[in-house]
Amino acid sequence: MDPPYYILFSTQPASSSSLGHPTIQYQYADDSPLALLPQHPDEHVLLLDYDQTSPVPTVNSTSRTLAVTGIKVEEAPGAAVAENRHNDRMYIIEGTTVPVEDKLLQLSSERPSPHVIIAQFKQRKVNLH
Template identity: 90%
Template sequence: MDPPYYILFSTQPANSSSLGHPTIQYQYADDSPLALLPQHPDEHVLLLEFDQTSSVPTVTSTSRTLAVTGIKVEEAPGAAVAEDKHNDRMYIIEATTAPVEDKLQLSSERPSPHTVLAQFKQRKVNLFR
């Protein structure tokens, strides 16, 4: 199977959901891993590892404020009639962002155990919605 031709991402903070088109950069085994580092503080880097022997790729996030929660593989509407033959599946990377208070906490002093526990419980609720 060819690599995915259509890739979208869906971010789901606590009160909204949106689809977006990521900027795609191909990274090969002999390329420098430094190219995978974010270029500015608000950039999120997601690594989609495509293995031709597997039906579903793996996805990880290098961001401290964006966590991958899953990947869906679906039919891409209209892709089968395209002139160029390519993988006609659509890959939707599902992710969740850290709440604003979590982002602030990442840049400050060590949080209290009560704060860490509250954040853990909230993240767990967000992941299993």
């Protein structure tokens, strides 16, 4: 079966949840990996790796301010009536923003101590669960 044709992205900060349509760019094995880098500071690049032998693809974020928390496959309302027959399901990539304190540390010109890095890691794990 073909993978779902539609992809949505859902952000879930503590105060709200929103769905959006990402811009999709296909990357092949012989393409330059530099194309995967963000083009401006507010751009988030997510890598969805579809493997035909796996029921669900892997998704990773290259952004320092956005973390992928999961991916779901759901029905895509109205997709079955489209003229071009595609897989009428959709991927919903779930993500969350990095807390403001972490963003401020990233903007700092000082390199954080190992203790700060470990504390950030532990806090991010708590935020993802």
